[in-house]
Amino acid sequence: MKASAFSYARATSVANALDLLAAHGDSAKVLSGGQSLMPAMNLRLINPELLVDIGDLAELRGIVLRGDVLRIGALTRHVDLLQSPEIAAHAPLLTEAIGHVAHPAIRNRGTIGGSLAHADPASELPACMLALKATIIVRGQPGERRIAAGDFFTGIYETALSPQELLVAVEVPVARKDSTHFFHEFARRHGDYAIVGAAAQAVVRDGVFADLRIAFFAVGDRPLLAKVAARLVDVAITPVILAEASAALGEELDPQEDQQASAAMRRHLAGVLLVRGVSALLGRPDLSGAPA
């Protein structure tokens, strides 16, 4: 399969990129790492008339620590996240999650901006953004918008970005000293998109959650921050409480059925993940023997 003919422009600045997007509207597409866009074009699932390549825009690259916020440029590649000492120190959830994204060759090119803009509901990074309470920064000709991760993802491959806007960076609050995290996904093969996955960030004091944010992915049309987490905060967790939370989680979810799993299986696996996640976050293996 070959892509149909298209024009190509290598943007020289963010302003230049925004001009091109404004001029061409829906018929233009931003090209970042190309790892999702190019396969779709080769399969002729999409036929943009113009590609705006942002690969040269150094201002969109890089990871900086500013006070208690980590700013990650949109062009930061998956491999850069994986290897970054700042990320490992201040957002270790991302370091762990990124190892589950695709394979090394794809991580060498795929970018965080591309992944978030693409908004595949089975993708790891969007869920991490929810768990980490990240802010997504987009720029259009009228100016910059700061969008909470929870408001950014609006559906399958749909986000709050307009075709005239560029995702420029994400800001992630630095992990507190007493915080802990959990990441796990069920995928048929390492590197595949998950059947169900969970990314969690928590604060645990004296064996009790002071805060718990657990985001599930591949269980609906967008990543979902589980409401049941609230039931587990400030209580001494027993297998019974956890089993109830796991059952309640099933009701929160509206998972799709596909070739890998029925909706029932996804609900079941999400429940297993909740139990295993809580058990890992609290360091209590006894809890994971609990019926899921």
Next chain:
Amino acid sequence: MTTAATHSERLSVLDRPNSYIGKTVPRPNIERLVQGRGLYVSDMVLPRMVQVVYLRSPHAHARIIEIDTVAAKQVPGVIAVVTGKELSAVITPWVGVLSHMKGLKSAPQHAIAIDHVCWQGEAVAAIVATSRAVAEDAAELVAVEYEELEAVTDMRTALDPGTPVIHASLGDNLAFERHLDAGAVDQAFAGSDEVVEADFVFGRHTGVTLEPRAVVADWSAAEARLTIYQGTQAPHMVQNIAALHLGLQDSQVRVVCKDVGGSFGIKVHVYADEMATYALSKLLRRPVKYVADRVESFNTDIHARDHLCRGRIGVKRDGTITAFEIDDLTGIGPYSMYPRTSAIEANQVVNLVGGPYVAKNYRARTRVVFQNKNVMCQYRGVGHPVACSVTEGLVDLAAAKIGMDPVEIRRRNLVPDDAYPCASPSGLKFELLSHHAALNRLMAMMDYDGLRAEQAALRKKNIHRGIGIASFIEITNPSAAFYGVGGARISSQDGVAVRMDATGAAICQTSITEQGQGSESLTAQIVGSVLGVPMERVRVILGDTDNTPYGGGTWASRGAGIGGEAALQAAKALRSNILDVAAAILQSTPAELDIVNNAIVNAGDGSTRIELSELARIVYFRPDTLPPGIQPELMATRHFVPRDYPFAFTNGIQASWLEVDTDTGFVKLLKHWVVEDCGTIINPQLVDEQIRGGVVQGLGAALFEKCIYDERGQLTNANMADYLVPMSGEMPDIDIGHVVSPTAETELGAKGAGEAGTAGAAAAVANAVNDALRPFGATITEIPLTPQTILTALRRI
């Protein structure tokens, strides 16, 4: 010239000085390939070459009402848009039947469908253009009007009176049926203490070669000759088929096949789109290239397996297996594939079930039906994984029923190692197998008792591991019994020509082909060893019908056993010729001389008499100095085909050790073992690689791979994201051991090893999963074993 003396007493290839037999030596082609100097058809460019793209039917079953090509023809860069009707002026249709598959029927198949499309993906028009991208643009403009017909997709109802008949001329959807009844099956079941029955389900899957099918066809009107560059396993077969249907003599077709990016049986057939490409070149009088893209590969490369097989086994309380019975059903798509037919896999299942065991009572039925899905045919292991999974699954179920260890029941029933020669109930003739030696070797390698203890200890911690064992037999080195007797012009013999050049180096032309198995390496190893020259001095030429002897190629685990023996005999003949000349030059006798390390030496003390390069110089440039009457013949050709046994059977046993997460249904493969007996081992590394690769393909079938069709006959996962091939991350370490029982039919003694891994891997995994699930009372006889299947069996969802 004195030719009386043969030198066979010193020519045992196995124990000559400097022999390469039994040694791991690097493949001679490895550097060329890793340096990117391979000659893959996909990369080929010829002057005036154009690209063809096939527009393919979106419907599984439809009538073509009209094809409008006007708009497509106007796209700049388009050379031609050709329909099936137009192409039929150049190429005739074919019917994929063989006379020894009694009753097998199929309908005429055209290179491009003319008015009836029978599967989603069948070509309906060819778009030829200066580039593939342009052809794809134009393909979007070809308007085809279809009248959709009801698709026959479910093999279980394909024969029902209410189901439409796909090819009216055939009367029904039954392609082939075979019954077998050996011994006294009913009596045996009646006399059994337990009879166990199960339905085994095998998913459709395919070979997924790294390089897709690729062909460049180049018709030279001036020579009236077609050159076909194609990644194929059987160049002479392609030559014959292309000539036959284009109205040419074989001599007007040359097939060149250099490097091939994987074949696995996918590339041993002749596909409609390849035939269309040959025809287009003839029609357009210029080189035409066709390279399948990945989506096309999934929709048109042959699929395999897709069997539903009900199996029954009878057993006595002491573990004696009394009888096997199977009722097998398989759906092969709308046509029997050409020219090897699509009845072979089902036929093999009937032949192979129960094969490793002594039980003489065996009844089988198989039915092969047409359906509106992609064609099915022979893929690595043909029938073996199905037969092995059914047999070994039944044996484990029987053992569980009578409370016997799975190893113990096999010990009591495997054909004893001293019982050969003997025959199976289905009439397979076994020369010499080693089931018990292999089982003993396996037990030691895997520490079976230790693993059982570990399994018991872990169960207490809610960790569920399983051990699965699978004995198997493998058909290798097929004689003419496979295809030739059925009227197919598919050669079962192979030829090798070896000559010595003017510097004393050897050049060897062989009719077997190389797609990664190591044909080049094993040929060089044999020729070098027998001739007495280092491998670096042996150049192997293969894959060119103009430049190799006539032969079958590389498929059905035949390259080493048949092509290797031809190489041995040719090298032996050349060696004899060289020694005759040497004796004349040295005023000695051939019996007193030997060839070692590029030189003629005294057989007695090994001292050098004359370098081969010097002998070659004399032969080629100073023949005037040779004694009168001597005409050196520094080239020898030998052919070989097995005659004593229709097939050289091999055997082996596999074991799997895995863990099932009973909360999630995920299976983690922890370890896999294979003990295999392929007779003489020419290159241990090549054999082990073949077995490992085969095991991985079997593990793919066991856990991952399936072509998923919907009820309308649409293949819904025709891409690498949704069709799951096994990947290294999920593969266990695979330990390999050997037992060596050479075949006495050849001097080399080699049997095949290419399909052994695929034959038993899925059976071992399925048995291991069921072993792990035994405490839960769940049994699964369906592959792939997906998490969804396992959770369902555990009643967790």
